[in-house]
Amino acid sequence: MEENKKKITTASGAPVPYYQDSLTAGPRGPILLQDFFLHETLSHFNRERIPERIVHAKGSGAYGTFTVTQDVTKYTRAKFLNEIGKQTRIFIRFSTVGGEKGSADSERDPRGFALKFYTEDGNYDLVGNNTPVFFIKDPRKFVDFIHTQKRDPETNLKSPTMMWDFWSLNPESLHQVTILMSDRGTPFGFRHMHGYGSHTFSMINDKNEKVFVKYHFRTEQGIKNLTGPEADDMRAKDMDYAQRDLFDAIDRGDFPKWKLFIQVMTEEQTKTFKWNPFDLTKVWSQKDYPLLEVGVLELNENPDNYFAHVEQAAFAPAHVVDGISFSPDKMLQGRILSYPDAQRYRLGGNYEQIPVNRCPFMVNNYQRDGQMRVDGNAGNLPNYFPNSFDNNREAREYAEPAMHLDSIIADHYDRNENDDDHYTQPGDLYRLLDMEQKQHLINNIVAAMSGIEGPKKDEISMRQLCHWFRADMNLGLGVAKGLGLSMDTLAEHMPRQ
Structure with a gap:
């Protein structure tokens, strides 16, 4: 039987005669420098943790399929959507946003909803959340916003004061904060929540006609949320319950499903929309822009190794395919730059060669070298273009129509008077x-705002209360009552209009 067992080897394949005993000078002597396998083992151990994601650090993932159920070729020429019944392999990663890898799955936080479609025209990454909007609409604010969701630089503790200070100074966040403070801010695992592309994207058909779209993934398992107290209890019972729930469901054959719908807006309609249609803090009315079914997403395969698949999965909104493109959404434009850059820092310049990220179809370019190049580095082929040796060409037939802009004036500011309406939709x-x-909702807001501390406590609280009152008078009154503020106190501290 012994001869049938596989030999343990070093990383370079050399057999290891003694795995559990270091090489020493005599049975009790010091360890020798020449024990290279000990060095290899400890050195690799020191490097087992790649840099943690700055956001979305804790996540769960699975493989599955996307199947087209309705004809959408009038809107897009994307090959993975070009016929009813067509099936495309996908990988999905769910996540919490603000916490570290060891944080609890039941934290009050948006949930990431990131999809990778392995299509014959390349990988398409749809990187969204479980909410249709976001806290800010300009990427200039992103770093500062995320800093407020992390740890106080003085105490190294999460700080409600930082969060509410930022939100109260940025009323555009009110729509997302309202969702976050509702029961939707603590979903019951990943299977019982909707997913959204959140941004406005564009689709292009075979006639080069463009429309703008928003993606909605609607759970077939039914919406199920935790209340605030239930979420607190779950943190004490099982910090990893969402990961456990997803893995166990797939493992027992109870495959989660979502139906994909799109909302469609023409270029002409974008010019008459009440708000900026590319504003990430706003939604499109489903009454005016109804949901149109596209297909069904099913998760049916657990990764066999969490690190290899889930931790090394890298998503980037820059990864689009022919027939799907971008929009003037400022936050989307910022993410086109920042996400691939974050992945190159975290995983290296060749991160798209990692199996979970690798396009299963042809990849052909002149990128060479760099750390962790594992695909043969294109052998003896030229590393420049044009050249006289290979038979490559530019794929001009894949060019998309030009984007029509309202202005070519460089400007830092919005000019539409409705762009500063941050209260109608939250109300x-x-x-x-x-x-x-x-x-x-009121209870959760009160619990969260009760954590505001320090000499600016009243100023921050009253500023945020103003936003709740402007969204809805009853909402503002409910929060004020929960915070123990009398009408006299409100009258004294509320800013004059």
Whole structure:
């Protein structure tokens, strides 16, 4: 039987005669410098942790399929959407946003919803969240916003004061904060929540006609959320319950499914929309822009190694395919730059050669060298273009139509008077909730704002209260009452209009 067992080897393949005993000078002597396998083992151990993602650090993932169920070729020529019944392999990663890898799955936080479609025209990454909007609409603010969700540089503790200070000074965040403070801010695992592309994207058909779209993934498992107290209890019971729930469901054959819908807006309609249609803090009315079914997403395969697949998965909104493109959404434009850059820092310049990120179809370019090049580095082929040796060409037939811009004037500021309306949509959302959900929202806001501390406590609290009142008077009154503020106190501290 012994001869049938596989030999343990070093990373270079040399057999290891003694795995558990270091090479020493005599049975009790010091370890010798020549024990290279000990060096290899300890050195590799020191490098087992790649840099943690700055955001979305803790996540879960799975493989699956996307199947087209409706004809959408009038909108896009994307090959993976070109016929009913067509099936494309996908990988998905769910995540919490603000916490570290060891944080709890039940934290009040948006959830990442990132998809990689392995299409014959290259990999398409749709990197969204479980909310249709975001806290900010300009990438200039992103770093500062994320800093407020991390740890205080003085105490190294999470700081409600930092969060609410930023949100109260940026009323555009109110729509997302309203969602976050509702029960939707603590979903019951990943299977029971919707997913969104969040940004506005574009689709281009075979006639080179362009429309703008928003993506909606609707869970077939039904929406299920935790209340604030239930989320607190879950943190104590099982910090990894969302990961466990997803893995166990797939393992027992209970494959989660989502239906994909799109909203469609023409270029002409973007000019008459009440708000900036590319503003990430706003939604499009489903009454005016109804949901159109596209297909079904099913998760049916657990990765066999978490690190190899989930931790090394790298998503970037810059990865689009023919028939799908970008929009003037400022946040999307910023992410086109920042996400690939983050992946190159975290995983190296050749991160797209890692199996979970590798395009299963042809990849052909002149990128060479760099750390962790594992594909043969294109052998003896030329590393420049044009050249006289290979038979490569530019794929001009894949060019997309030019983007029509309203202005070519460089400007830092929005000019549409409706762009500063940060209150209508959050107010509408509050008024859609039933009485129980409204009370949960108020309770969660009060619990979160009660953590504001320091000499600026009253200033920050009153500034944020102003936003709640402007969204809906009853919402503002409910929060004020929960914070124990009397009408006299409100009258004294509220800013004059």
